[in-house]
Amino acid sequence: MQEQETPERLLIVDDDEMFCHVLDRALTRRGYRVLVAHDAEQALALAHQHRPELATLDLKLEHESGLKLLPELLEIVPECRVVVLTGYSSIATAVEAIKLGAVNYLCKPADAEEVLAAFSKEGGDPETEVAEQPPSINRIAWEHIQKVLQEHDGNISATARALGMHRRTLQRKLQKRPVRR
Structure with missing residues (x-):
């Protein structure tokens, strides 16, 4: 058996x-x-x-x-x-x-x-297509906010200070969906 x-x-x-x-x-x-x-x-x-x-x-x-x-x-x-x-x-x-x-x-x-x-999936794919257009300014801003947020271990107040914006403004931006490329 x-x-x-x-x-x-x-x-x-x-x-x-x-x-x-x-x-x-x-x-x-x-x-x-x-x-x-x-x-x-x-x-x-x-x-x-x-x-x-x-x-x-x-x-x-x-x-x-x-x-x-x-x-x-x-x-x-x-x-x-x-x-x-x-x-x-x-x-x-x-x-x-x-x-x-x-x-x-x-x-x-x-x-x-x-x-x-x-x-x-093992390893990377060298055939992955490269975008024809660079990302929009809004997408770049979204990526930058995410990078700074990551650098501050998800701390909203520290991230807002680092970005020079009000904490509530940052919270509103983070509640929105990511901007399309």
């Missing part, structure tokens, strides 16, 4: 319950054993208990940064392949996610096929 393979454990860490539900169902149908956490505490507890092989990690959890959670998760399960997902993408956060150990970084919305492809 042949031994049946245990399905891979995949941890979804995201505070968007609807997104988690949809991704959970799609990945379960593809044969994964899905675990869902809506905050860092739940994610770390599930990582300790189940030792997932794969994880998706939202960059912007409600009260915490996915970038701060990433090294903690990899400390518990060093062999876990983590893909960072975000609706607030920036070059600074993509670079930091990879430096901190993520295997890939995807912008939301991303479907199950894109997520699974991101786990299996």
Whole structure:
């Protein structure tokens, strides 16, 4: 009698319950054993208990940064392949996610096929197209704000001081979706 393979454990860490539900169902149908956490505490507890092989990690959890959670998760399960997902993408956060150990970084919305492809992609792609147009001034400003925010560990007040703007103005800018390129 042949031994049946245990399905891979995949941890979804995201505070968007609807997104988690949809991704959970799609990945379960593809044969994964899905675990869902809506905050860092739940994610770390599930990582300790189940030792997932794969994880998706939202960059912007409600009260915490996915970038701060990433090294903690990899400390518990060093062999876990983590893909960072975000609706607030920036070059600074993509670079930091990879430096901190993520295997890939995807912008939301991303479907199950894109997520699974991101786990299996090894190395860079020299065939990636270079944009025909440089980014807009608004996009450059968004990227700069994200870089300074990252340098100040997500501290809004310190970032506002560094940018020479009022804290409330910065908070309003951060609540908006990223500017299109």
